[in-house]
Amino acid sequence: MGFDIETARITALPDEAFYISDFINEGEESRLLQKVKSAPLPRWTQLSRRRLQTWPSALTESNALLASPLPDWLRDPIIEPRFNELGLFNDAPHQAPNHVLVNEYCPGQGIMPHEDGAAYFPLVATVSLGAPIVLDMYDKHAQNDTAAKAGDARPIENGPRYRILQERRSLLVTRGKMYTDLLHGIAETRRDEKLGPESICNWELLRDKEAYQQGWFERETRTSLTYRDVLHVAKIGNTMKFLR
Numbered sequence: 001m002g003f004d005i006e007t008a009r010i011t012a013l014p015d016e017a018f019y020i021s022d023f024i025n026e027g028e029e030s031r032l033l034q035k036v037k038s039a040p041l042p043r044w045t046q047l048s049r050r051r052l053q054t055w056p057s058a059l060t061e062s063n064a065l066l067a068s069p070l071p072d073w074l075r076d077p078i079i080e081p082r083f084n085e086l087g088l089f090n091d092a093p094h095q096a097p098n099h100v101l102v103n104e105y106c107p108g109q110g111i112m113p114h115e116d117g118a119a120y121f122p123l124v125a126t127v128s129l130g131a132p133i134v135l136d137m138y139d140k141h142a143q144n145d146t147a148a149k150a151g152d153a154r155p156i157e158n159g160p161r162y163r164i165l166q167e168r169r170s171l172l173v174t175r176g177k178m179y180t181d182l183l184h185g186i187a188e189t190r191r192d193e194k195l196g197p198e199s200i201c202n203w204e205l206l207r208d209k210e211a212y213q214q215g216w217f218e219r220e221t222r223t224s225l226t227y228r229d230v231l232h233v234a235k236i237g238n239t240m241k242f243l244r
């Protein structure tokens with residue numbers, strides 16, 4: 001009998017979100033971290049508040065992905081077999097993720113509230129490595145004037161509407177209205193606090209509630225692997241024809 005994703009549903013959230021605390025084991029986590037760390041330096045984009053790897057490549061200006069497979073270490077065991085067994089991307093146009101962002105946050109670093117936009121099918125699957133972190137979700141209308149895009153966001157005066165604690169080795173899946181109607185961000189702090197069953201909407205699904213009973217934890221370096229399906233994939237052959 002396979003794992004029933006319904007047991008992982010975050011019921012406090014208005015639309016589809018799922019949290020699986022033990023998605024990968026410790027050996028798999030250290031192998032993935034090793035692969036991330038051993039990537040050649042030019043693979044990294046250093047941003048002011050985190051650093052980033054983009055696999056297999058950055059999107060084009062028209063938000064297309066140049067067709068190219070993900071490397072094996074990002075596929076096995078996360079996509080094959082785990083995502084496939086859960087049927088996670090069955091409804092997505094390519095029935096599998098074709099794009100992964102690797103984000104590394106040192107203590108004090110984060111990402112401003114933003115939305116991921118129309119380049120992707122509205123489903124994000126995030127694997128957390130190395131340390132826990134709190135993801136904040138904001139109502140879109142709390143953001144004044146233009147909607148924010150990743151890297152082009154501004155702070156929000158009101159606090160987050162929902163907070164999700166992501167433990168190391170966990171999987172967080174958000175889709176539907178969670179993707180389209182809310183912004184997400186990670187606070188630039190050295191300590192995540194005010195943690196508890198009232199404030200953390202996936203509290204009951206945590207692997208180790210005891211670790212957060214005191215209501216806070218000190219940040220350590222946390223790495224995330226964010227899997228998505230880019231809607232528009234351009235065949236390299238066609239692109240070459242176009243360039244000629």
Ligand SMILES: O=C(O)CCC(=O)C(=O)O
Pocket residue numbers: 101103111116126135150184185224226
């Ligand atoms: O690191 C995370 O969990 C969030 C990453 C993110 O928001 C993004 O890549 O757009």
